[in-house]
Amino acid sequence: MSDEQTVFIVDDDAAVRESLALLLEASGFTIAQYETGNAFLEALSADSTGCLIIDVRMPGLSGLEVQKRLVDRNATLPVIIMTGHGDLPMAVKAMKAGAVDFLEKPFDLAGLTESVTNALNKSAENLLEANQAAEIGRRLARLTERERQVLDELVIGNLNKVIAFNLSISPRTVEIHRAHAMEKMQARNLAHLVRLAITAGVVPNISAAD
Amino acid sequence: MSDEQTVFIVDDDAAVRESLALLLEASGFTIAQYETGNAFLEALSADSTGCLIIDVRMPGLSGLEVQKRLVDRNATLPVIIMTGHGDLPMAVKAMKAGAVDFLEKPFDLAGLTESVTNALNKSAENLLEANQAAEIGRRLARLTERERQVLDELVIGNLNKVIAFNLSISPRTVEIHRAHAMEKMQARNLAHLVRLAITAGVVPNISAAD
DNA sequence: AATACGCTACGTAGTTACCCTCATTTTAAA
DNA sequence: TTTAAAATGAGGGTAACTACGTAGCGTATT
Incomplete structure (x- = not known):
């Protein structure tokens, strides 16, 4: 279990991934990029920590579906949803499903780093609680x-x-x-x-x- | 403390209020209408239960501001935010601030009653928990x-x-x-x-x- | 001024509840 | 057959609950 937090970026558009990665790496974040939801889900291990920035609209799994898979998997990774054009119903759906934030493309750097920082903080909290609960669960077992x-x-x-x-x-x-x-x-x-x-x-x- | 739950409707547009009220009353809900956030806040007593449907954009207090006042006041009334045109940043803000749902004008009856029903259920849960906590608090005091x-x-x-x-x-x-x-x-x-x-x-x- | 009440504080004594050591038996799984 | 869990008993020490009394101090009521 490493302390290192990773910002996972999932988008089918390589240009978007790259620009996001550049911005965030410049701010000192560690990045991992994936083209599809499936690729990300396969790569994600149980002890990965950090946050996920994912596009809603993608071929294959949509952002919402990936979010759902994470919940099913019991992963506590905070999710930031990206959307190209203000799609209100989807935003609401994502927030209800537990997304911590919402980014509209194109994003501004200030808002982005703030969102990511918040998400990572939340992730750290989640991790602490999860560890506590897991430890007690092990004892119970x-x-x-x-x-x-x-x-x-x-x-x-x-x-x-x-x-x-x-x-x-x-x-x-x-x-x-x-x-x-x-x-x-x-x-x-x-x-x-x-x-x-x-x-x-x-x-x-x-x-x-x- | 009555069991009766009220759907509070706040919108500066009388036509919107009326149509909402008609729809909801037809479905058996009890309604109270207010033209401004202030009027609603003044009318709201500590033991009011139900949910609030409120427009984001209004002269005077905005929906978000009313929501904030409720939180400050420790009121646990679930809030449903109405918006005329998909305003994403505001939606996200409202959800983060604890809004339980979002309605886009014009609304369809099915979605509306479902949202309201969910909100009222949540309200009932909140009330139970609040009562429990309050009772224990009184004993502690x-x-x-x-x-x-x-x-x-x-x-x-x-x-x-x-x-x-x-x-x-x-x-x-x-x-x-x-x-x-x-x-x-x-x-x-x-x-x-x-x-x-x-x-x-x-x-x-x-x-x-x- | 007198009285009552509530909060704090302490002691003795009897009873119950809890914890530990030493020791034995049954049962079910490995 | 060895091992682990489960079950039980006797006996002794510690902790907690209850009941009965004592007592100073401050506030509110009469």
Whole structure:
């Protein structure tokens, strides 16, 4: 996992790619260019970080379709959509689908670098959160069935003996699973465990409910 | 706090307002019309629910400005922006500012009712969450200084004696504040308390950190 | 001025809950 | 058959909850 962020440029028009690349490289960004959405998607690895600048209208996959593929793939790469002529419905669609910004050709340098900088910042944030969630997910995955059941009951706040009753096992056994779960989750205490569980989405956190 | 959702329509053009209102009323929506952003903002009460359909270009406050006022006011009303002629930069700006949708005049009925329905659903969700958060906030507000300090330490997972040391009071006193905090927060147990605290934003929930 | 109330603070004592060590049995997978 | 997970028990120590009392301090009410 490198810290290096790349600006991925996808456009079927080589002239557009080149001029974009030149502008951005001059501003110190690292660039990768692709002619088609497919070429980009194939080249993209799971640990790529940065942002994507992509044309909406292209032969093959459209920008919107590529964006959709990224979402399906669980990639958190921020997407900047390019469009030649103000195409409002498409812009709205792209924004709803999570595009972080929109560029109208021809673009001005100031707006471009600002957009890219914002996107890269967002990418860095995403990466942090994703890493956190992934790490907690890995720990969760190491729990056995029973340990996981006990964890679920713990974050609800059930006592050992209640958990024992619910799972039809002895309180002693619950203690053991509990200790194992705490160890595997690397939770320092119950409060910490609950926070980890919420971050991992194990429980819906909203709960004033009586 | 009524369950009734209202579609607020703001446009300086009476003809547009009327036709929109007719269309939407025919579909069973409750409508309120305003000629200017200011008139709408003044009429809007804190417990109004529904959505706002507003023109971008108007004398006085623009749609974007009204949107901004809503955000400043902490109103969670979903905003649908209307525009006469595909104005891309404005659309992007509005979406970034949190508009849920975009309508191009002239609008077709199908798209319109769908947009409004989505916006109203979102409004209902927002309301639920806002109510939850507000309720927890009210409980938090009833805590005394000390109780709040103890709560902060509790959600970190500190033991009573550690809390006692940190606050330079006796463990016995911590116990008392702890009990009061639990009672005022209506927390059934420590796990519940931690979840309430996270929902209220007392602690950053992300925390695999060692 | 007197009284009441709430917040803070502390102690003792009994009870429950939790955690750990030592030790054993069953079961299912490798 | 070896190994890992699961299950359980006895016993002891620590932490937490509850109940009952004491006490100073500031504010509001009478």
